[in-house]
Amino acid sequence: MEGIQSLYMYLLIVFFLICSGFFSGSETAFLSLSKLRVKQLGKDKPNIGKGIEKILKEPDQLIGTLLVGNNIVNIAATAAATAIAISIFGKEGIFIATVCMTLILLIFSEITPKTYAAYNAMKFSLVAIYPVRFFIVLFHPIVWVTSRISHFLLLIMGQKGKSRWSPITEEEIETLIEVGEEEGAFEPRKGRMLAGIFDLTDLTVEDLMVPVNDIVSIEVSMGLDEIERVITENEFSRYPVYEKDINNILGYLHVKDFFKGKNRPDLAIKDIIRQPLFIPETKVVYVQLLDFQKERAHMAFVVDEYGNIRGIVTMEDIIEEITGEIYDESDLIKSPYVLQKDGSILIESDIKIRDVNRLLTISLPEEDNPTLGALILKEMGRIPEEGEELTIDRYRIKICTVEDRSIGRVRIKKEETGVSENED
Numbered sequence: 001m002e003g004i005q006s007l008y009m010y011l012l013i014v015f016f017l018i019c020s021g022f023f024s025g026s027e028t029a030f031l032s033l034s035k036l037r038v039k040q041l042g043k044d045k046p047n048i049g050k051g052i053e054k055i056l057k058e059p060d061q062l063i064g065t066l067l068v069g070n071n072i073v074n075i076a077a078t079a080a081a082t083a084i085a086i087s088i089f090g091k092e093g094i095f096i097a098t099v100c101m102t103l104i105l106l107i108f109s110e111i112t113p114k115t116y117a118a119y120n121a122m123k124f125s126l127v128a129i130y131p132v133r134f135f136i137v138l139f140h141p142i143v144w145v146t147s148r149i150s151h152f153l154l155l156i157m158g159q160k161g162k163s164r165w166s167p168i169t170e171e172e173i174e175t176l177i178e179v180g181e182e183e184g185a186f187e188p189r190k191g192r193m194l195a196g197i198f199d200l201t202d203l204t205v206e207d208l209m210v211p212v213n214d215i216v217s218i219e220v221s222m223g224l225d226e227i228e229r230v231i232t233e234n235e236f237s238r239y240p241v242y243e244k245d246i247n248n249i250l251g252y253l254h255v256k257d258f259f260k261g262k263n264r265p266d267l268a269i270k271d272i273i274r275q276p277l278f279i280p281e282t283k284v285v286y287v288q289l290l291d292f293q294k295e296r297a298h299m300a301f302v303v304d305e306y307g308n309i310r311g312i313v314t315m316e317d318i319i320e321e322i323t324g325e326i327y328d329e330s331d332l333i334k335s336p337y338v339l340q341k342d343g344s345i346l347i348e349s350d351i352k353i354r355d356v357n358r359l360l361t362i363s364l365p366e367e368d369n370p371t372l373g374a375l376i377l378k379e380m381g382r383i384p385e386e387g388e389e390l391t392i393d394r395y396r397i398k399i400c401t402v403e404d405r406s407i408g409r410v411r412i413k414k415e416e417t418g419v420s421e422n423e424d
Contacts, residue, residue: 209311349373
């Protein structure tokens with residue numbers, strides 16, 4: 001070959017290699033984009049975002065265009081290199097050109113651009129979007145024919161549809177929250193709140209309710225002074241009101257209504273109590289939250305299939321499932337646990353397992369164990385005595401107080417690695 005013609009051939013090979021790298025990188029970049037990133041781009045740069053989203057809705061067209069373009073330039077580059085090699089080495093040039101171009105294409109047109117595009121998918125896509133749209137139009141006739149053949153083969157293999165993305169699942173969103181928390185995208189507290197929102201669809205009101213034995217209630221025949229004493233001692237805003245038996249609920253008393261009318265000489269509690277709301281224990285928490293908002297209510301009585309009162313659930317209980325425990329001024333001295341000098345935790349056994357795990361960042365088994373005390377009773381199979389200890393999932397639990405056959409406070413400490421787990 002003459003010198004000037006040879007130079008043109010070399011430049012042509014370089015051009016083809018650049019095009020090949022572009023096609024390879026574009027394929028990796030566009031197919032690496034997540035639906036969330038494309039949606040976000042659509043908010044920041046509407047025109048480009050919609051363009052990318054439109055392309056990705058037709059993945060077969062995108063892939064077909066990039067593969068057709070890649071094959072054309074790869075064949076052209078190899079043909080040009082072979083022509084140069086034959087002019088220099090003769091027939092042996094075919095083998096030399098094949099080996100050299102295979103290595104060059106692999107390194108400069110496949111590995112390097114695809115690796116770069118994988119790490120810079122959005123950046124690469126923003127640059128490639130307009131050229132890719134041009135090539136989609138240019139190669140449309142060829143791609144149309146090849147895609148029809150491809151669709152036929154896919155149907156034979158049982159593949160239907162051509163969506164680039166599958167629907168985002170709740171599990172994937174929860175995983176994103178965990179990853180975002182681990183990587184510092186948002187504070188751990190925000191991560192727990194987001195996770196708590198998803199928990200609302202998995203929990204029933206039975207999981208959140210205050211058990212009937214723990215309810216502070218008012219018997220309708222109580223005197224005003226006695227009622228005021230109950231209110232002063234407990235400092236709740238609402239109190240269930242019953243007649244003779246807790247299962248005979250008349251309604252609930254709002255503190256505001258009581259103090260507004262307590263100086264009336266003819267005041268009767270029945271006249272100021274509010275209508276009760278009864279719900280089944282199997283009701284999903286998320287549904288109950290919506291009902292609270294719809295009814296503008298703050299308290300509901302949880303009943304079993306026989307109509308017996310199981311407990312109460314309030315709007316605050318549900319909100320706390322998202323935000324964590326809510327404390328007011330009167331709660332400042334009522335910390336749910338006390339950290340000991342040896343690293344152990346002193347905590348009441350009636351606390352819910354879910355709250356224990358959330359507060360202490362531990363992982364005691366929650367299933368079928370509403371409270372810490374219930375878990376201990378299940379593990380031991382009997383009512384423990386003060387001072388007894390047991391190990392549950394690498395956590396050493398000591399019974400500190402037992403009163404009236406009920407477990408009071410317990411001490412929890414995580415066992416060191418290598419310590420044997422002997423259970424009493």
